[in-house]
Amino acid sequence: MSEQTVMIQNEEEVLLSRFPEVVKKDERKGYEGYIVEAKALKDFATTLRDELGYDYLSSVTGVDYLPEGKMEVVYHAYKTTGGPALVFKVQVPRENPVVPSLVPIYPGADFQEREAWDLLGIKFEGHPNLKRILMWEGFHGHPLRKDWREPFYEAEHKPYKSRFPNGEFFRAEDRNPFGKNVDYPAGFDPETWTPDNSNALIYEGLGRVEKAGDDLPTEQIVVNLGPQHPSTHGVFRMVVTLDGETIVDLEPVMGYLHRNHEKIGERNTWLMNMPFTDRLDYLAPMSNNFGYALAVEKLLGVKPPERAEYIRVIMAELTRIQNHIFAIGMFLNDMGAYFTPSLYAIEERELILDIFEAVAGSRMMVNYFRFGGVARDIPEDVMAKIRDLAFERLPRRIDELDRYLTNSEIVRIRGEGVGVLTPEQAIAYSAAGPVLRASGVPYDVRRADPYSIYDRFDFDVAVRYHGDVYDRYLIRMDEVRQSIRIIQQALDQIPEGPIVAGKQQYQHRVPAGEAYGRVEGPKGELGFYVVSTGKTNPWRYHVRAPSFINLTALAEMCKGHKVADAVIILGSIDIVLGETDR
């Protein structure tokens, strides 16, 4: 028996004997982990964190089991020293779902619990700020509930009978009395209605600090940055309270690009979701494909052939490079070096996009991965191009960027000591990816819980120790260099052979069960939680989005800095709104 299985058995004994009656193993077929009763959840989580070392709560989400009349909240916890997940669940009745909030134990659960409240209507007792997060206050209903239907609702699952096999078509607008996808509750009157003022709620929630012993009376003001603001990386809004130019409190407001990814994903067939994952983090489409393919492959039990594994790794690492250099370029934009460094970054990115276009047919929305392989092989001339990039051009160009930027006095002055996140905070807030590693926590899913064939490559987990904006810039440089190393090794080792396991099909019947597939995306740990009931469509499809969860720590990083620093701190987290809001 290996050491790890002994450890897991010990954990099981500890948990089951410590909490008799209230903690049970999840015995459903295809499921894993524990089912905890709501009243014991907080003690259970405290034991996990303090005694068993599961200090990192990665994902919190809800599932609506409509036929059983239950709501389930699913938690995935990890050790930052590495290893597989510990999954635990709470089941509550659907009519009045109340679950104790885990924010006091794992602050990283904050936004995720708010999201579960917003979309599924699960109340988290003891949450400090339980408001809607993606939709606006006052929206009718909780859209991810299985009995909630959108205005353009047509049928429960795709492919819709009306289109296939009959091949009819019509405009969804023609069937709605307003010609738009809007619907209003019965008896609603727009004239007598008073708005739920979400803005007032936000403004009231912001902290104000009374300055003692200051004779000069000053007023703290509230400033909105965004949602339309050139430096917020899309439609993101920060509401800040300022004392002079110093940030007293900050609240991120999002949902301006909430495209209902998960609701649409539950209507789609399994394979139809693949192109939608491209549009999550649209700067890193290949990584998103990768995560989703891993999750579904876990359920299907297929393993891609060798060549496909290598192609996947090459593509995922190219994605990381193009994402990081773009992030660096945009970060310099935020610092005020308007567009010049980005031009250097975009030039290299274009070359990588050319490769994506050659293998997948599209620059950005690649739709390249399949369950059990990839869609197309890499042609010989494209392989030569990748070779040239990995061995010749990219290492030189990264050194060039490094030479221009790293020791630039402005970059150093503005970056060093700004937006510091300590390792303890980073773990508590469930920060992931470069943000976590720049704070001195060497946690990289590729090493901590290797997937695909990452255990074969020789690379270092980049880690920096100051946790400030400058280190988050440096770590992206380091990671690009490591990615180049991985690509070089993969190019040397890649074998010939098939690129997909078995025969490709459009309809997959996925065995019932749950699976959580996670990859180290450029922004951090990207996880896909899928639940299958054995049909051709997922019952639940949830994305653990690193851009979204990394923002939990934003307020903490910004407090005490100047308002101009908030812009670069946000730039250093590197968010993409498609993924933040989904």
Add this chain to the structure above:
Amino acid sequence: MSTKPKDEGLNSPKYEIPEDLQGTVTITTLDRIYNWGRRNSLWPMMFGLACCAIEMICTAAARFDFARFGMEVMRPSPRQSDVMIVAGTVTKKMLPQIVRLYNQMADPKYVVAMGACASGGGPFKEGYNVVAGIDKYLPVDVYIPGCPPTPQALIYGLMKLQEKIDKQTIKEVYGQPSEMIPIPVLGPDIMDPREYDKIREYTRQKAEQEAAAAAEAEAAQA
């Protein structure tokens, strides 16, 4: 190389200009020279919504470079911009801001719907928070297909907009200020202030139907 100056298509065909003055003197109509100036200095608003915004950035960058068409001056303020490129999915939560930005732009103003989402909802059309096409609220001049449109497609779309400008006259452009669009309100769902009557009628009918259905169910039980 020929020394003949580049013909910008400014000269009106009816007038003969002596050969030694060609390149120095142009005889043209006011409309034409006015439109020539406008079409070659379209300032887009620096405003991106989703994936298409990344392609818009790439279009502005060195490889595609729409500065060649006089469009490189991206203005963060709507007051200074001529064309709003709606680059990405318009959500209901974002819509009031977009309409407000449009209202703030100075006349003459143009709207380009870039990509499938802005044109008609695209892959996210059925989403509960998605506006299925910005043309349900704003007048759109050019639609660019693609998901996302390549930089080439965006440039082509903007060239189509230039062609449209060429055909306009000062009278038309400055005849009337364009209409202010009432800003949609976030209620239980997005509400267009112009449709309040319709909404009231709809919710009244819906309430009646629900009451009737409830009464029927009760009768069936009894």
